[in-house]
């Protein structure tokens with residue numbers, strides 16, 4: 190075993206710092222399973238568990254609590270969805286950056302989530318715009334515009350990435366952790382304030 194850490198190790202390390210209740214919403218086929226297999230490489234069963242109309246909950250790393258759900262067209266919200274949204278400290282959205290229909294589906298999902306007032310209005314939102322390797326992939330600016338992100342009352346960031354090549358995943362994981370720590374600084378009521386910010 191070499192001393193140098195691999196890109197994969199760096200990615201896992203960055204994601205481990207994202208200590209929060211993270212709600213992950215992806216449009217089906219946009220690459221949720223592929224991305225999560227990179228972020229959580231030691232969990233071979235987990236991709237298969239994301240199916241049907243149920244949310245999957247897991248804590249792959251200490252303090253990193255994930256609740257995942259794939260939106261399909263016309264699927265009902267999974268049981269306990271409102272409960273998960275209320276507890277959410279960060280939203281991670283996974284879309285296919287080459288497929289306009291999935292971007293519009295996610296925008297409509299966000300409309301409903303924010304209209305319902307179930308979610309903290311200052312919640313950070315990170316969009317993983319996956320499949321950036323495709324020729325038809327849109328830029329982060331085009332994605333933000335199609336999803337009308339500036340109309341939502343939140344701090345958001347669009348990260349173009351590819352689960353296929355690995356490009357952009359580390360930047361996305363770092364952004365997730367960064368926005369979570371920022372939010373904790375301005376939200377003293379948060380239960381999970383980390384003393385060790387260098388860890």
Ligand SMILES: Nc1nc2c(ncn2[C@@H]2O[C@H](COP(=O)(O)OP(=O)(O)O)[C@@H](O)[C@H]2O)c(=O)[nH]1
Pocket residue numbers: 215216217218219220221222223224259319320321322323350351352353354
């Ligand atoms: N070109 C390309 N294909 C991808 C990428 N990520 C996932 N895919 C493919 O997209 C399809 C759906 O991926 P999957 O992870 O199962 O999506 P899920 O339904 O959101 O969990 C599969 O055929 C993947 O191989 C990517 O970054 N680039």
Ligand SMILES: [Mg+2]
Pocket residue numbers: 221222223236239
């Ligand atoms: Mg899947």
